[in-house]
Amino acid sequence: MSRRGVRAAFAAIVVAAALARAAALAWAPPHHPDQFFQYLEPAWGRLTGAGVETWEWIAGVRSWVLPGYHGAWMALLRRLGFAGPTIGFLMQAHWAALSLFLVGAGWRGGSLIARRSLARPFGAAAGPRTMRSPGDAATFPPSVATAPAAAPAGWQGGLLGALLCALFPWLVLFSIQTLSELASSLCFVWGLVLVGEVVEGTPVPVAAARRAPCWDGTAGRAAWAGFWLSLATCLRIQHGPLVLVAVGWLLWSGRRDAFRPLLAGALVPVAIFGVVDRLTWGRFFASFVEYIDFNFIKQGASHFGTSSAAFYWQGFQHRLPVALPILALTALVGARAAWPFTGAALLLVGLLGTQAHKEERFVVLFWPLLLISAAGVAGGWLARRTAGADDATAAVAASAAAEGAPTTGRSASAPGRRQRVAARAAVALAVVVILADGARHAGGTEFDLSLGRFRGQAWVGRQADATGLLYDEPLYTGGYLWLGRTIPQVQFSVPLLENPLFTHVLVPVGSEAARQAMAAGFAPVHEEDGFLILARRR
Amino acid sequence: MAAEQNLAAWDLGPTVRASSYFRDWAAQHHPAFLVDGRARPEPIEKWASGPRDRHPWVEIEWREPHDLARVVLTHAGRFEPAAYTVRRYGVTCLRPGGGPSIAVRDNVQPVATHELDCPGARGVRLDFQPNDERDVVRLYEIEAWGR
Numbered sequence: 001m002s003r004r005g006v007r008a009a010f011a012a013i014v015v016a017a018a019l020a021r022a023a024a025l026a027w028a029p030p031h032h033p034d035q036f037f038q039y040l041e042p043a044w045g046r047l048t049g050a051g052v053e054t055w056e057w058i059a060g061v062r063s064w065v066l067p068g069y070h071g072a073w074m075a076l077l078r079r080l081g082f083a084g085p086t087i088g089f090l091m092q093a094h095w096a097a098l099s100l101f102l103v104g105a106g107w108r109g110g111s112l113i114a115r116r117s118l119a120r121p122f123g124a125a126a127g128p129r130t131m132r133s134p135g136d137a138a139t140f141p142p143s144v145a146t147a148p149a150a151a152p153a154g155w156q157g158g159l160l161g162a163l164l165c166a167l168f169p170w171l172v173l174f175s176i177q178t179l180s181e182l183a184s185s186l187c188f189v190w191g192l193v194l195v196g197e198v199v200e201g202t203p204v205p206v207a208a209a210r211r212a213p214c215w216d217g218t219a220g221r222a223a224w225a226g227f228w229l230s231l232a233t234c235l236r237i238q239h240g241p242l243v244l245v246a247v248g249w250l251l252w253s254g255r256r257d258a259f260r261p262l263l264a265g266a267l268v269p270v271a272i273f274g275v276v277d278r279l280t281w282g283r284f285f286a287s288f289v290e291y292i293d294f295n296f297i298k299q300g301a302s303h304f305g306t307s308s309a310a311f312y313w314q315g316f317q318h319r320l321p322v323a324l325p326i327l328a329l330t331a332l333v334g335a336r337a338a339w340p341f342t343g344a345a346l347l348l349v350g351l352l353g354t355q356a357h358k359e360e361r362f363v364v365l366f367w368p369l370l371l372i373s374a375a376g377v378a379g380g381w382l383a384r385r386t387a388g389a390d391d392a393t394a395a396v397a398a399s400a401a402a403e404g405a406p407t408t409g410r411s412a413s414a415p416g417r418r419q420r421v422a423a424r425a426a427v428a429l430a431v432v433v434i435l436a437d438g439a440r441h442a443g444g445t446e447f448d449l450s451l452g453r454f455r456g457q458a459w460v461g462r463q464a465d466a467t468g469l470l471y472d473e474p475l476y477t478g479g480y481l482w483l484g485r486t487i488p489q490v491q492f493s494v495p496l497l498e499n500p501l502f503t504h505v506l507v508p509v510g511s512e513a514a515r516q517a518m519a520a521g522f523a524p525v526h527e528e529d530g531f532l533i534l535a536r537r538r
Numbered sequence: 539m540a541a542e543q544n545l546a547a548w549d550l551g552p553t554v555r556a557s558s559y560f561r562d563w564a565a566q567h568h569p570a571f572l573v574d575g576r577a578r579p580e581p582i583e584k585w586a587s588g589p590r591d592r593h594p595w596v597e598i599e600w601r602e603p604h605d606l607a608r609v610v611l612t613h614a615g616r617f618e619p620a621a622y623t624v625r626r627y628g629v630t631c632l633r634p635g636g637g638p639s640i641a642v643r644d645n646v647q648p649v650a651t652h653e654l655d656c657p658g659a660r661g662v663r664l665d666f667q668p669n670d671e672r673d674v675v676r677l678y679e680i681e682a683w684g685r
Binding site for chain 1: 576580590
C-alpha cells in the first residue's frame with residue numbers, strides 16, 4: 001500500500017470511530033453513577049449551589065482537578081445559554097471526541113510493535129528494503145514525501161491498532177463515560193507509546209523539527225511521555241505502578257539519557273495536583289493521602305462489595321468469549337516485541353486483583369494495551385508474509401531475467417499472491433471475529449442507569465410549574481446537572497406525596513409507586529422509555 | 539386591615555436562599571423544606587446546613603413589602619433529639635435601609651417565637667452558629683407572620 005493509501009485508510013478509521021461514538025452517545029446508557037456524582041455533579045454544585053455531594057467530597061478523598069476541568073466547560077456552556085441536561089450530554093460528547101486520540105495511539109503503538117517484531121531498523125520503508133527515508137516516521141501526516149511514496153514501516157500494525165482501538169465495542173461504549181478511568185487510560189497509553197518511540201529512536205517529523213530546531217527529538221518526546229504517564233497516575237493512582245513498566249523499558253534499552261526530560265515532564269501534573277489540593281483541601285496532596293489511606297490501608301472500598309480473585313478474568317471472558325484467546329495468543333507469540341504493553345496490561349490486572357473491591361471499569365486500560373499488542377504483532381506477521389512473498393517474486397523474476405528466459409508474470413507471482421491473500425484474509429477474519437464477538441457481549445452493566453430515567457429528569461426540569469421531584473432511584477439519575485434546576489428532588493416515599501412542594505413524580509411505568517402517586521392525586525403527563533412522569537392535579 | 543398570614547408560605551411564592559445545604563445523594567435536606575408548611579414532616583423534610591459551612595444562613599424574601607410582626611422557628615428538636623435545637627442565632631428583618639434584628643444566645647425552645655416588629659419588610663434573614671464545630675444546623679420550618 002502506498003503512503004497515500006495508508007493515510008486514506010487511517011482517515012477512514014477515524015471517521016468510523018467518530019460515527020461509532022456518535023451512535024454510543026445517542027443510544028448507550030451511562031455505565032456507573034460515579035461518572036455523575038464524582039466528576040460532574042461536584043462542579044455543577046459549585047456553580048449553581050445545588051448538586052449532590054457524596055461522602056468522598058466531604059471527606060476529601062478526591063482531587064478537584066478533573067471536576068474543575070469539567071466545571072470550566074460547564075461555566076462556559078452556561079454562559080452560552082445551555083441548560084444542565086444539554087451540558088451533561090456535551091460533556092459526554094467531549095470525552096467521546098477525546099477518546100479518538102486512542103485511535104492515534106493505536107496507530108503509533110501498533111506501528112511501533114510491528115517494527116519491533118520485524119526487527120527492522122526505523123526508516124526502512126515498507127517497500128523494497130533498499131529504500132530508506134529520513135524522517136519516515138509513523139506519524140501523521142507523514143512530513144517527508146518519499147519517491148516513490150512508500151508507506152511507513154510498520155503500517156500494517158499501525159492500521160490494525162488504530163482499527164481495533166477505534167471500533168472495539170467495549171471501548172466505544174466506554175468513550176462517553178465521564179470517568180477518570182477513561183482519561184487516565186488515554187494518558188497512559190500515549191505515554192507508553194512515546195516511551196517506546198524514545199527507545200526505538202523514532203525521528204521527530206521534519207516539520208516539527210523545523211518549528212523547534214533546537215529541541216532535541218528524544219528530550220521532547222521523553223518529556224511528553226513523562227507528562228502523560230504522570231497525568232495518568234495523578235488521575236488514577238492505581239495506574240501508578242504501571243509506570244514502572246515504562247521506566248523499566250527505558251532502563252532495559254539503555255536510554256538513561258531520557259530520564260531527565262521524563263522526570264521533568266512528570267513533575268508538571270504532580271505540581272498541578274498538589275497545588276489544587278492545597279487550594280481546595282488545605283494541604284498539598286491531601287486527597288492522595290486520604291485516598292490511599294481509605295482504599296489501600298483501611299480497605300474501606302470493601303464496604304461497597306468484594307469479589308473473587310478471578311473477577312476480572314471472568315469479566316474479560318464475558319466481554320470476549322471467542323476472540324480473547326486470539327488476542328492473547330497473538331500477544332503471547334509476539335511477546336518479545338510487545339512485552340511492555342502486555343506486561344502493563346497483566347500488571348494492572350494482577351495488582352487490582354489483589355484488592356477486595358473490584359469493578360469492571362477499573363481495568364478498562366487492559367483493553368487498549370492488549371489490542372495494541374496483538375495488532376502490532378499481527379501487523380508484523382502480515383508484513384513478513386507479504387514482503388516475503390514480494391521478495392520471493394522479485395528474486396524469481398530477477399533470476400529468470402538473468403538467464404534470458406522469458407518471465408511469465410503469472411506463474412512467477414502466483415504462489416506469492418496466494419500467500420498474501422491468505423495472510424490478509426486471516427488477519428481480516430480475526431478482526432471481524434474480535435469486533436463481532438465484542439459487539440455481541442458489549443452490553444450490560446451492574447447498574448440500572450436507564451436512559452428513560454435521565455430523559456424523564458430532564459423533561460421535568462423543563463416544566464415551568466415544577467417545584468419538586470420525587471424519583472424512584474436517586475443513585476441512578478444524573479443529579480442536579482440532569483435536572484437543570486435547583487428545586488428539591490428526593491427519593492419517592494408515600495408520605496412525601498402529601499408535601500405540596502413535590503409537583504412531579506418520576507417512576508417506572510406500571511410500578512407500585514406510580515399507582516400510589518395516582519391514588520394521592522397525581523396524573524400521568526409524560527412517558528420516557530419505560531418511565532412515567534406524573535404531575536400533581538391542581 | 540389585611541389578615542395576618544405566614545408571609546414565608548410556599549404558596550405565596552417566596553424566594554429562599556441558603557448559604558449551603560446538606561446534599562448527600564440519599565438525603566437532600568433542601569432549603570425549600572423551610573417553607574412547605576408541613577405540620578408532621580418526615581425526617582427528610584428539613585433544611586440542614588452543609589458539613590463545612592461554619593456560618594450557615596438562610597434568607598426568605600417575599601414578593602412585596604409587608605409589615606412583619608413575628609418570626610416562628612420550628613427547630614429539629616421538635617421532632618428529633620433536643621440537642622439538635624440550635625442555641626445561638628440571629629434574626630434580621632430585611633428592609634431597604636436596614637431593619638431590626640434579634641440576637642438569640644441560649645435558645646432551648648424547639649418551637650421558638652421571636653417578636654420582630656418591622657413595617658415595610660421585604661424578607662427575613664437568619665444567621666446561625668452550629669451547636670458544635672463539627673455539627674450542622676437543622677431547621678424544619680420558618681414562619682414569618684405579618685400583614
